[in-house]
Amino acid sequence: MSEPKKLYIKTYGCQMNVYDSERMAEALGGAGYVETATPDDADMILLNTCHIREKAAEKIYSELGRFRGLKTARPDLTIGVAGCVAQAEGEEIMRRQPMVDLVVGPQSYHRLPELEAKARSGEKALDTDFPAEDKFEHMPARPKAKRAPTAFLTVQEGCDKFCAFCVVPYTRGAEVSRPAARVLAEARDLVERGVREITLLGQNVNAYHGASDGGDWSLARLVRELARVDGLDRIRYTTSHPNDMEDDLIAAHGDEPKLMPYLHLPVQAGSDRILKAMNRKHTAEQYIRLIERIRAARPDILISGDFIVGFPGETDADFADTMALIRQVGYGTAYSFKYSARPGTPAAEKALVDPQVADARLQELQALLAEQQRATQESMVGRDVSVLFEKPGRQPGQMVGKSDYLHAVHVADDTIAKGDIRRVRITRSGTNSLAGTLVG
Numbered sequence: 001m002s003e004p005k006k007l008y009i010k011t012y013g014c015q016m017n018v019y020d021s022e023r024m025a026e027a028l029g030g031a032g033y034v035e036t037a038t039p040d041d042a043d044m045i046l047l048n049t050c051h052i053r054e055k056a057a058e059k060i061y062s063e064l065g066r067f068r069g070l071k072t073a074r075p076d077l078t079i080g081v082a083g084c085v086a087q088a089e090g091e092e093i094m095r096r097q098p099m100v101d102l103v104v105g106p107q108s109y110h111r112l113p114e115l116e117a118k119a120r121s122g123e124k125a126l127d128t129d130f131p132a133e134d135k136f137e138h139m140p141a142r143p144k145a146k147r148a149p150t151a152f153l154t155v156q157e158g159c160d161k162f163c164a165f166c167v168v169p170y171t172r173g174a175e176v177s178r179p180a181a182r183v184l185a186e187a188r189d190l191v192e193r194g195v196r197e198i199t200l201l202g203q204n205v206n207a208y209h210g211a212s213d214g215g216d217w218s219l220a221r222l223v224r225e226l227a228r229v230d231g232l233d234r235i236r237y238t239t240s241h242p243n244d245m246e247d248d249l250i251a252a253h254g255d256e257p258k259l260m261p262y263l264h265l266p267v268q269a270g271s272d273r274i275l276k277a278m279n280r281k282h283t284a285e286q287y288i289r290l291i292e293r294i295r296a297a298r299p300d301i302l303i304s305g306d307f308i309v310g311f312p313g314e315t316d317a318d319f320a321d322t323m324a325l326i327r328q329v330g331y332g333t334a335y336s337f338k339y340s341a342r343p344g345t346p347a348a349e350k351a352l353v354d355p356q357v358a359d360a361r362l363q364e365l366q367a368l369l370a371e372q373q374r375a376t377q378e379s380m381v382g383r384d385v386s387v388l389f390e391k392p393g394r395q396p397g398q399m400v401g402k403s404d405y406l407h408a409v410h411v412a413d414d415t416i417a418k419g420d421i422r423r424v425r426i427t428r429s430g431t432n433s434l435a436g437t438l439v440g
């Protein structure tokens with residue numbers, strides 16, 4: 001047998017890209033590749049990219065520039081760009097960086113082995129189709145090797161919401177759900193390989209409608225069925241849209257113990273005028289009422305969100321509404337971004353807010369969110385939580401894991417093994433993590 005070729009794959013952006021990178025590495029595994037941790041000795045470099053904001057997309061070009069020396073020294077090195085920049089910019093990438101041999105979009109990476117062979121033969125290989133076939137059905141079977149105790153599993157892709165700022169409906173395409181039976185089979189397989197926690201992924205995951213046995217499964221039904229899988233102890237899902245938060249899913253948060261008490265539910269802004277301009281199709285009040293219903297079902301649930309500041313037309317009063325919403329909801333954690341105009345999106349036509357004003361607002365908003373995050377973490381001190389341990393910590397004898405609320409928790413105790421779920425009493429809150437001791 002010939003020597004395996006080496007693949008260096010670097011992932012940017014969201015959790016779905018992390019999942020996709022795993023699957024792409026598996027697809028290329030069938031073509032004789034094994035993964036390597038450095039680009040220096042790689043036969044193929046693959047960047048799995050993100051197009052959500054300008055900064056993320058531009059970073060790819062500077063990253064590619066850094067590989068120029070390697071490509072000059074070894075012209076047979078294959079350089080590929082995958083993911084959402086590939087989808088959005090296609091051939092343009094090869095024009096801007098002629099050393100790129102291969103461009104593949106997120107919906108066609110099952111064709112990677114063919115594309116790699118084409119690139120290797122010296123031709124440029126490009127595929128940014130939205131093919132009719134389901135890529136997952138054309139992927140090699142997943143390997144059987146043991147793996148980390150937590151895993152991502154894509155159940156839904158694409159988005160039909162068309163928020164005015166967002167490229168996702170263009171880069172990931174229309175909403176598609178994977179059949180429930182396939183998801184369940186993949187989940188069982190992951191559990192056999194040592195996985196105890198699965199995060200179900202989708203750009204609009206709570207809009208999941210997976211066909212199964214002639215029926216149409218909601219995300220709640222999928223979660224309940226997954227909860228029956230022995231050995232799977234924790235279920236999470238992300239990212240959700242407020243308008244798809246159906247009653248059955250809210251109920252599952254109340255009575256399905258394996259569904260973790262953490263929900264990422266972005267609202268983006270707190271001003272009705274801006275929400276309308278963003279095409280979010282709900283008001284601030286509707287969102288707040290929704291959070292109340294979710295908290296009625298599961299009082300300790302930790303809410304997370306995304307915010308955009310400086311959306312075109314945002315006034316001081318609009319921004320004040322966003323700050324008021326944040327105060328009213330009380331976030332356990334949240335992500336916030338300065339608006340970035342994205343080519344092809346409706347909002348890109350509109351005049352920008354003064355960048356200095358937007359920067360100042362972002363700082364103010366982030367200070368409030370950081371304060372809420374700190375207070376939420378502090379409130380854990382003295383409480384008992386369950387922690388799934390994932391890896392050794394920096395101190396000797398210490399292990400790190402995630403609590404049900406997704407906080408990182410450090411415990412020094414040499415009876416803890418990777419993959420254990422243990423009750424932990426939280427004793428201290430640090431900058432970005434908690435510390436505690438085993439209970440009982």
Ligand code: 5AD
Nearest residue numbers: 165166266306307337338339340342
């Ligand atoms: N500018 C800034 N932030 C954006 N997001 C999406 N598109 C943009 C944009 N054009 C943010 C939203 C979304 C998160 C994944 O990224 O908050 O929820």
Ligand code: SF4
Nearest residue numbers: 159161162163166168
């Ligand atoms: Fe983008 Fe999310 Fe809006 Fe879809 S729902 S367009 S992915 S921000």
